[in-house]
Amino acid sequence: MTVQPRQDAAQPSRQGSPQPLPGTVREELVLERIDRTRRARPRVREERITMAHGAGGKATQALVETIFLDAFRNELLEPLEDAARLHVGGSRLALTTDSYVVSPLFFPGGDIGDLAVNGTVNDLSMAGAQPRYLSAGFILEEGFGVGDLTRIAGSMRAAAQAAGVQIVTGDTKVVERGKADGCYINTAGVGLISAGVELGVARARPGDAIIVSGPIGDHGVTIMLARGGLELEADLESDTAPLNGLVAALLAGTSGLSPHGGSAVRAMRDATRGGVATILNEIALAADVGVLVREDAIPVRDQVRGAAELLGIDPMYVACEGRMVVVVDGDQAGAALRALRAHPAGAQASVIGEVIAEPAGIVQLRTAFGGTRIVDLLVGDPLPRIC
Amino acid sequence: MRFVDEYRDGEKARVLAAKITELCEPGRQYKLMEVCGGHTHTIYKHGLEDYLPEQITLVHGPGCPVCVIPMGRVDDAMALAADPDVIMTSFGDMMRVPGSNGSFLDAKARGTDIRMVYSPLDSLKIARQNPDRRVVFMAIGFETTAPSTAMTMLRAAAAGLTNFSVFCNHVTIIPAIKAILDSPDLRLDGFIGPGHVSTVIGCRPYEFIARDYGKPVVVAGFEPLDILQSIYLLMLQLSRGESRVENQYSRVVPWDGNPVALKAIGQIMEPRPYFEWRGLGFISHSALKVRKSYAAFDAEVLFDVPGVRVADPKACQCGEVLKGVLKPWECKVFGTACTPETPIGTCMVSPEGACAAYYNYGRLTRTRVKEASRS
Numbered sequence: 001m002t003v004q005p006r007q008d009a010a011q012p013s014r015q016g017s018p019q020p021l022p023g024t025v026r027e028e029l030v031l032e033r034i035d036r037t038r039r040a041r042p043r044v045r046e047e048r049i050t051m052a053h054g055a056g057g058k059a060t061q062a063l064v065e066t067i068f069l070d071a072f073r074n075e076l077l078e079p080l081e082d083a084a085r086l087h088v089g090g091s092r093l094a095l096t097t098d099s100y101v102v103s104p105l106f107f108p109g110g111d112i113g114d115l116a117v118n119g120t121v122n123d124l125s126m127a128g129a130q131p132r133y134l135s136a137g138f139i140l141e142e143g144f145g146v147g148d149l150t151r152i153a154g155s156m157r158a159a160a161q162a163a164g165v166q167i168v169t170g171d172t173k174v175v176e177r178g179k180a181d182g183c184y185i186n187t188a189g190v191g192l193i194s195a196g197v198e199l200g201v202a203r204a205r206p207g208d209a210i211i212v213s214g215p216i217g218d219h220g221v222t223i224m225l226a227r228g229g230l231e232l233e234a235d236l237e238s239d240t241a242p243l244n245g246l247v248a249a250l251l252a253g254t255s256g257l258s259p260h261g262g263s264a265v266r267a268m269r270d271a272t273r274g275g276v277a278t279i280l281n282e283i284a285l286a287a288d289v290g291v292l293v294r295e296d297a298i299p300v301r302d303q304v305r306g307a308a309e310l311l312g313i314d315p316m317y318v319a320c321e322g323r324m325v326v327v328v329d330g331d332q333a334g335a336a337l338r339a340l341r342a343h344p345a346g347a348q349a350s351v352i353g354e355v356i357a358e359p360a361g362i363v364q365l366r367t368a369f370g371g372t373r374i375v376d377l378l379v380g381d382p383l384p385r386i387c
Numbered sequence: 388m389r390f391v392d393e394y395r396d397g398e399k400a401r402v403l404a405a406k407i408t409e410l411c412e413p414g415r416q417y418k419l420m421e422v423c424g425g426h427t428h429t430i431y432k433h434g435l436e437d438y439l440p441e442q443i444t445l446v447h448g449p450g451c452p453v454c455v456i457p458m459g460r461v462d463d464a465m466a467l468a469a470d471p472d473v474i475m476t477s478f479g480d481m482m483r484v485p486g487s488n489g490s491f492l493d494a495k496a497r498g499t500d501i502r503m504v505y506s507p508l509d510s511l512k513i514a515r516q517n518p519d520r521r522v523v524f525m526a527i528g529f530e531t532t533a534p535s536t537a538m539t540m541l542r543a544a545a546a547g548l549t550n551f552s553v554f555c556n557h558v559t560i561i562p563a564i565k566a567i568l569d570s571p572d573l574r575l576d577g578f579i580g581p582g583h584v585s586t587v588i589g590c591r592p593y594e595f596i597a598r599d600y601g602k603p604v605v606v607a608g609f610e611p612l613d614i615l616q617s618i619y620l621l622m623l624q625l626s627r628g629e630s631r632v633e634n635q636y637s638r639v640v641p642w643d644g645n646p647v648a649l650k651a652i653g654q655i656m657e658p659r660p661y662f663e664w665r666g667l668g669f670i671s672h673s674a675l676k677v678r679k680s681y682a683a684f685d686a687e688v689l690f691d692v693p694g695v696r697v698a699d700p701k702a703c704q705c706g707e708v709l710k711g712v713l714k715p716w717e718c719k720v721f722g723t724a725c726t727p728e729t730p731i732g733t734c735m736v737s738p739e740g741a742c743a744a745y746y747n748y749g750r751l752t753r754t755r756v757k758e759a760s761r762s
Contacts, residue, residue: 027716031750034722045729048496058728302388309391312738364751369611370397371434373748379727 035361039285042066056273057378081200082269083127085193092195094129096120097188105148105182107226109218109237112185113155115321118242120189121163122270125244126324128199128251129191131163137171137186144182152183163242165189196263197251201279201327203266204287208355209333211326213246213340214239214348216276217304217318225307232310234303241322243270246345253339254332264332270324276352277316277375279325280363288360293353293375296368316365317378327355394610395433403615404438410622411442418444418574419621420711422564423581424451424739425609431748433611443618446573446711447744449563449667450581452528453480453737454709457663458697460556461486464525466693467554467686468499474517475501476510477525480737485730487697507539507553514543514551523686525554531583533557533675534648537655540677540684554686555677558662560584561592562673568600572712577621579614580606582636587652589644590634597630608636655681665733666699666706705732708741715745722746 042062044053052059069077076084083096100116117134124131136156140149160167167187218239225232247268254264269279276298284291300308300315308315322345328336333351340346363375411417421427427447430436436445449455465486468475475491482491482503495501500520504510507524514522526536536553543551560581567573580593585606593604603624607617617635624631634640655678662674677685686692699705702720707713715721715734725731727743734740738747 027714030716030722034746034750037723037726046493046496048493050492050496052492052728305388305391309388359751362751367395367433368392368397369395369433369435370400371437371611372751373431373434374750376747376750 035359039361052379055378056278059379060273061377079200079202081127082123083129083191085127092193094124094127094191094193095188096123096127097186098123099184099186101181101184102223103181104223104226105152107238108222110240110321111152111155112183113152114159114238114240116185116187117156117159117163117165117167118240118321119272120187121159121165121242121244122272122322122324124189124191125242125247126199126268126270127191127193128197128247128268129193130248131165131189131191131242131244134160134165134167134187134189135169135171136167138173139180139184139186140172140174141180141182142174142177149183152185159242163244194251198263199265199267200286201267201269201283202286204283204289204327204355205266206289206355206357207330208266208327209330209336209351210280210283210291210293210353210355211328211333211336211340211349211351212271212276212299213243213324213326213346214320214322215299215301215304216271216320216323217300217308217315219321220275220318221304221307221315224311232307234307236301236303236307239320239322241345243322243324243345246324246340246343249343249346250326250336250339253342254328254336264329265336266327266329268324268326270322271320273319274378275315275317275319276323276325277314277363278377280353280375281377283325283327283355284361284363287355290356290359290361291353291363292356292366293363294366297350297352299348299350316375330354391610394608394612396612399612400438400615403612403619404440407438407443407615407619407622408440410619410626411440412626416442416444417576417622417625418446418711419577419579419618420446420448420567420575421579421607421614422448422450422560423579423584424448424454424737424741424744425583426579426581426607426614427451427741427744428739429609429611429614431744434748435611435614436749438615439618443622445579446575447708447715447741448578448711449567449664449709450529450560450584451709451734451737451739451741452532452558453484454705454733454740455558455563455664455667456481456484456527456556456733457665458486458699459663459695461490462488462697463692463694464523464554465491465494465499467523467690468494468501470521470690471500472521473500473690474513474520474522475499475525476504476513476522477501478505478527479503480739481525481527483730483736484733485736507536508542511539511543511548511551514548515546518550521550521552521689523552523554523690525556527556529558529560529581529584530587530648530652533652533656534587534645537651540655540681541651543684544681549683552684552686552689553677554692555656555675557656557675558664559658559673559675560588562670563664563667564593564596566667566670566673567710568596568602570710570712573710575602575711576625577603577630578605579617579621580604580632582606582608582613582640585634585636585640585644587645587648590632590640590642591644593632597632601630603630603633605633605635606640608639654678663696664709666703666709668706700731703732705734705742708732708734715742718742722750 340349734742
């Protein structure tokens with residue numbers, strides 16, 4: 001006799017066992033109450049900024065929504081997507097900005113310069129735009145090496161060239177020693193959105209497939225190891241890369257329209273701070289749907305799994321800088337996967353799960369072990385300043 | 388990945404689950420306590436309860452080092468850290484534990500110098516790098532972490548460091564288990580014994596549980612198949628009416644423990660007459676303090692520690708959760724006033740805490756799991 005996990009209603013072990021206890025009903029009521037609490041408008045309770053406010057999880061969400069969104073509120077900002085979509089003349093533009101404070105500045109596979117270009121290129125790409133022009137602002141600490149700055153500028157030039165964008169304006173500020181950590185960079189970018197491209201996580205609907213474009217967590221774990229404090233070593237590099245080529249291949253490879261209405265590709269998000277888990281939660285909450293992913297379908301390199309096991313962190317929450325999560329009409333999942341895998345940046349793309357109707361707002365993971373658990377938004381941050 | 392995947396094999400789990408189900412006597416309910424928070428974490432993280440028949444309930448025990456730290460000790464540590472000469476260091480788990488005036492994380496944002504370390508040796512490094520500051524390590528944990536604290540103090544003594552000390556909050560597992568066994572409001576059938584603690588203390592200290600209380604104990608590893616196999620071994624003993632101590636985690640746990648680690652603990656620390664456990668109250672001989680001969684490294688001797696007892700918040704039912712009397716969701720404030728981002732109780736802070744594990748991973752009833760698999 002074998003027993004299936006409990007989710008199988010036909011399991012023999014249930015025979016003869018008592019009917020659902022009143023406890024199950026009580027538990028269900030408690031869970032409903034918790035769901036309502038989770039969806040309540042977030043509040044900033046702290047009197048001062050803590051590192052959690054920059055971690056990309058619940059505290060960041062609370063800060064952005066209660067302070068910035070309240071102060072700046074307008075229709076363009078409100079969706080809180082990676083880039084704003086603007087109508088200027090007859091064209092549709094995407095506009096985005098991002099700041100980079102990674103420590104260390106140089107790490108295997110890249111440096112702060114690559115990140116600053118690729119991060120902004122990717123935020124534009126996730127809005128379905130072709131990135132065109134970038135700005136670059138530098139905040140430098142007194143005493144910072146000119147040689148290091150030259151190296152960073154060289155990386156930015158190379159990254160811009162690879163992504164087919166130009167850095168066309170900039171700014172430089174220097175602060176006293178001790179008032180910054182070497183070099184911080186801000187980049188902003190604009191891109192053009194083609195006609196017919198309509199994306200957003202709120203467009204996800206039951207039956208859609210969820211794809212990641214490659215192994216997750218490489219960047220975050222690389223940074224963690226590069227800091228040296230853990231005395232661990234692994235043959236691993238940051239995945240920092242521009243995604244605009246991959247996005248173009250994906251949009252070209254999937255027929256523009258879904259038979260169920262809307263465009264076949266519903267949404268794309270680059271899985272940076274907060275990792276894939278955070279994106280999945282954004283999908284579930286924005287579209288009011290459930291998300292079900294299978295642990296054994298999620299590509300994770302052994303080096304990343306090993307480090308994550310040792311450090312007690314979950315690769316699902318570890319940042320990538322060149323990976324995206326795609327929500328695509330279920331009927332187009334095969335075409336999307338073929339298009340992604342045909343591009344070098346998406347060779348290891350995988351379907352990791354699907355959008356389901358219930359329970360809405362919740363991300364579930366079918367574990368490789370055969371159980372089921374929740375994947376929630378991250379609280380706090382095991383590793384600050386990764387980008 | 389080797390040494391991990393073979394312990395998470397779903398096929399083997401199904402076979403074990405079938406055997407466990409066969410061992411259940413019709414109509415009998417079984418309550419098994421996993422003492423250690425690491426086990427609680429594994430159970431929820433891998434969805435292990437999905438494999439168990441309804442007759443078996445897992446009760447989460449007090450073996451979560453962060454969860455048992457009373458509020459007063461957090462306040463004491465904050466008072467130490469408030470001294471501008473002091474650099475306070477502790478494990479990441481401690482950073483969000485609420486004291487009566489916020490957590491370490493809040494204090495850090497207010498400008499207090501509190502740093503997270505991965506090992507007490509990192510604190511020692513900080514002490515060497517900052518000879519003009521006094522570095523205090525807030526030591527927490529059971530016998531698992533006590534040896535590394537002791538070894539660090541031995542190194543500090545050998546190096547003649549004068550700016551390093553330990554605020555010792557180490558606790559011992561056996562008195563806590565005994566307190567639970569003597570507690571009138573809980574009836575347990577057996578124990579999944581702690582794994583990491585046992586690498587140090589071995590399996591013998593649990594023999595009284597089998598002998599005097601007639602309950603089987605199986606010391607278990609931390610992978611999901613380890614736990615499932617331990618449940619099977621417990622059920623086998625129960626079906627035969629036996630009560631013995633068994634070692635499922637023999638690949639790591641020697642029957643007699645680790646004599647070197649035990650010696651290091653004994654050299655540096657001695658039992659306190661009593662210690663307050665969060666939610667469980669005072670338990671005699673349940674914690675360790677620094678011996679007089681190492682007073683030069685004892686923050687409680689070097690600093691003026693207020694030592695004020697702070698009552699747990701009224702709404703908090705951590706004590707009942709730690710004893711396994713209440714399931715996490717049965718607590719009045721669970722998931723509403725008390726969440727991982729705004730914890731009232733310690734059980735909601737540590738990833739090993741039963742409430743945090745249930746909130747983060749387990750917030751699915753069976754009906755919800757079934758709905759999901761249908762859609």
